[in-house]
Amino acid sequence: MTTAEAPATSPLLASRALHVTFPGRRGAPPAQAVDGVDLELAPGEIVALVGESGCGKTTLARTLLGLVRPTSGEVSFGGETLDYRARALKAYRKRVQLVLQDPSGSLNPRHTVYDAVAEGLRIHGHPGDERAAVAEALSRAGLRPPERFFLRYPHELSGGQRQRVVIAGALVLGPELIVADEPVASLDASVRGEILALLLKLRDELGLSALVVTHDLGLAWNIADRVAVMYLGRIVESGPVEDVLTHPQHPYTQALLSVLPEADGEPVVLSGEPPDPSRIPSGCRFHARCQVLASGRAEEAGVADKCRTEPLPVLPAHADGPQVACHWAAARRVPRPGGPQE
Amino acid sequence: MTAASTPAVVREPDGGPVKSGPSRGVLARAAAGPKTAYLLYVAGKLGGAAVSLLAVLVTSFFLFRIIPGDPVKAMTRHRPVSPEQMAALRRQFGLDSPLWQQFTDYCGKALTGDLGVSYQFHAPVSQLIAERFPATLLLTGVAVVIYSALGLWLGTRSAWRHGQLGDKLNTGVALTLWSVPSFWLGLLLIIVFSVGMGPIPGLFPTGGMESGSETGFAHVLDVAHHMVLPVLTLVAVGYAQTLLVMRSSLLDEMGSDYLTTARAKGLRDALVRRKHAVPNALLPTVTMVFINLGHVAAGSILVESVFSWPGLGGLFYQAIPVPDLPLIQGLFVVFAGAMILMNLLADLLYPLLDPRVGR
Amino acid sequence: MTTSESTPPPETGSTPPPATGAAPQGKARSLTWERRRTSVARFWRQYRSHRAGLYGLGALLLIAAIALAAPLLVGSDVQNVTGAPGKALESPSSRFPLGTDQYGRSLFGLLLYGARISLSVGLMAAALSVAIGTLIGILAGHFGGWFATVVMRITDWFLVMPALVLAIVLATVLSQSVWTVVLAIGVTSWPTTARLVRAQTLAVESRPYIERAQALGGGHGHIMARHVLPNVMPLVLAQTTLLISSAILTEATLAFLGLGDPNVVSWGGMLQEARETGAVSSGHWWYLAPPGLAIAVVALAFTLCGRAVESVLNPKLGTSR
């Protein structure tokens, strides 16, 4: 498994104590979209970043891409801290690519497939044969024969084909990492698997790393090596997919998994809306919606006060096993000597 | 799964004992918000209008004192004037003091309603404007009411019968009339209906606002008689814009999902249109009606001059050939002020019509 | 359902094979040309289905031809006041189809010459106005922040200025020439374009492909030139055609108010002279009717073309047909 060898190599992408704050509108308090995130991505690794809308996962992805400047903390790529001067940023963007959710929106309706794929080459000044590079990227993305697609406009393609064009446009620059924001959320179910298979294939063939931002835990199960669950600007649980998704420790992850249609047992439906990043509760940020605290199990474990008052530390970026930011999970783990941590 | 065996704690839909903070926040904001939010919005719009008014004063100063170089020369360019007379004029208009002082004087006076003295009429500009204002208000007010109503009605019909012959005819006629210069249409109407042409006798007076002899109700009828042709001209040229805006905004609304909801609820088509589609489509049109109101004062310059209507437009027309710069300047400020006022009214009205705005 | 997308594919679906055949040597340039040719052809195919737009275009071509050929059709000395061929204010006759003016010049000849000034002032003023509006709109839409606030504040303030009054004032305080008229119309009519272009720019900038272009490393110039401009061009094109017709009307108005260039003949100027020579009270409709009709026809023709262009390029605007 890729995760096992990850600590040996240095991380490709890393963030340290990353914070992103957006000013509040009309006198509202500022929104802390990303509130302290340490994250690492090894070369060739696929990490899924999972959370509800408004949890800051998209902002985190944008920050890692250099599209948003962090309020504090830093992003580093290949061991070097990200430099926000125009020239350095442009060079960075040759190595890291973005794939967005809505393939019909991420292609300019007035550009042909050829133009869309060649755009990156033109921005960065491609010395070689542009046509050949475009053709190769298109066939890598599964659009064969590529020449047949050159003069098509996005509206003449199906959703799956459009997403392949977007992926080809990212591949053409020979990146090391792809950040994909909900890459299959707006695709038809039967097409979804094909696009995910393509991401896996690219990892196997090109050693491409990927950070996949999604609300879909099934997607993480389908392709990711590691998963990080985000809640209100923090990663609350992370680790290998098998561990986190089959033995979730954090009540939030447990709740997310329990409401999936196929899940066994009684679903834990959290009430209310996903909370507002401009009012992060004190103590554990999840405590107001936490089913463990509400049912009194946290009280039994003697951590209820801690849950309400004591903030949790930022989870370390990379470790062998699963990580969880929860007082209750920590308290439960202590009596068990054979636990994976501590 | 560890949580699987325990019962679900927080169940919907009964609201649940654990209500999260933010949704309470939303409730609180919605309950206490609107009044203060609207007041803030009003304050913002008032401030904006004040800034615009100041900007108009700056512009008018800039236009009339600086661009022409020497305003007195510009004013007297069609007549032989001796250097002494010019010097006297300069003194009269305060052009011999430093520029910034002229500016502060001008603004100060303008804000107290003193817009200078007309070169041509030897009377205060503000007095001339006050005398002529009611006539313009009457003419343009009637015209705007008629053409807005006509435009809205025809626009709604057109959109509802989109693509049919009636719609094509409707928009075709409106576009044609829109392309016609108003002054020309006015002159033609005078030839045909006032001077009389062929079998058509002169039905309407050629110009002016009243014959001067009638009193009481007869006077009202007389003024109405004088108004027919100028109002007809303004309406003919002006209703197209309202029609087109109403038509396209209703067409936009017609594809909306909430209309499908309304039909699914069992509303008859006429009610769907009247209760849902038209009110929503009216929103952008309302702004336009107000902006038209602002525009029409200035837009009546030509029609008033063609029909010798004793309003502001006619006054402006008289000032142009001289050119009577203080009068033109004063009218410019008044016309721009009317625009600002109407925009302000539209802005203040809009949030009352559309709950999404200004909260 | 896919009804909205069902029209284009059959047409273009058939084009790619010849395209690849035409560019076997791998030239990106030939691909570009191929693409442009097909999109112009597609535009024309769709434009053709708008009957009113075709009438407008036909009328414009005819009027443009007349304007260009005016010296050939009626001789180049029609405008000359001295040595005019007829007597003052003659009624229509076989020699003077529309009679003569107060100097004895042929009104028919003047009418043909008037097309030149009307069209050229309309085109130039609209071009100036659209250029200013587009530039300001794109910059304000793209950069945002305090820059946009200031620029849009200025635009709003121009928007509340009564444009006709401002144009009249400019034409009054500046020297009387064709250029003054162009300038007066141009600088008073741009704010609408600026607002429209800014709104469109904001709409384009919120699309994910802009973020994709940023992530690809594209800078401000790249995004404005390659993404925003092509997407606002349809709007700008339609707006230009519509603005030309209003510029022509404004030009006529200024000339009618005696603020035009006194040395050239224009339709508005003819109307002014007709009025001053008492054509109204004496019922000389042949002096009065043709210039106004000409203005209306040209303005209508441009409006029809503009609406047709708009509904081809921007079918969602709801003005179709």
Add this chain to the structure above:
Amino acid sequence: MHAVRGVDLTLAAGQKLGVAGESGCGKSTLALALLRLLPASAHLSGEILLDGEDVLTMKWGRLRAVRWAGASIVFQGAMHSLNAVHRIGDQIAEPLLIHGRATPAAARKRTAALLEQVGLPAARADAYPHELSGGQRQRVMIAMSLACDPHLIVADEPTTALDVMIQAQILRLIEQLVADQNISLLMISHDLAVLADTCDRLAVMYAGRVVEEGPAAAVHTAAHHPYAQALSAAFPRIGDPASRRAPRGLPGDPPDPARLPTGCTFHPRCPVALASCTQDDQPLREAAPHHHAACVHVSPAIPQGVSAP
């Protein structure tokens, strides 16, 4: 263009039927057709029996009476399906007043009760749609659909675009309400797993036609039609080693309704297509008791005119 081509579905009173399918398969057209809400240019044939009455041949007056009172619809995208400039209370009360079910005062009371029933405070009746969150708006849509006590609720993608947790809340709410009031439910979604979890029976649509229909669990876990199989494999079961690092999909794209393939419309994407599939369209055949699939590989339990290619 045929958006829906020969669909036969039956829904017993109090039952919950799920219709699954991808974009363009005709499932939303079906929902609108039920109450004749399609644009005038659409042509409908066949019959739609609602409580035994044919909706397609009804007079307008009767149709309007049946709309909402007989069957109501919960649309997807509540933001656009609610009128942005009317208060939600008025919108909920509107069908009550239209159908003469209540006086204005009674309608207000009923609106408050409905809001409470879907888990919103009654005071929210004064709110405008934009002041609510996505989940709350969907609750309003549900409250509205209950207003006239319909026998049938059609829910067209009621949870699309909602977060997982909100989706779960809304699904729970719908399930509970239809169970409490014995309302029939026709739920339309692209998500087979969600439908299987909520409904009693499931129909899978492809290219305007039902290709498989049967008990929900059976269609979800033991589908007969290769398309239905692919659709259920597209949503992996977490913990199932077979789907770990093995996303499954189908090659190609859903067909354009204007240009459908010949024969069985699924044959270009079908992994088990036979040569005959390019010519012969397959009718629904019984694959198991109360379970039908339209595939050549389904051997009919009762032989009924097997065509030899």
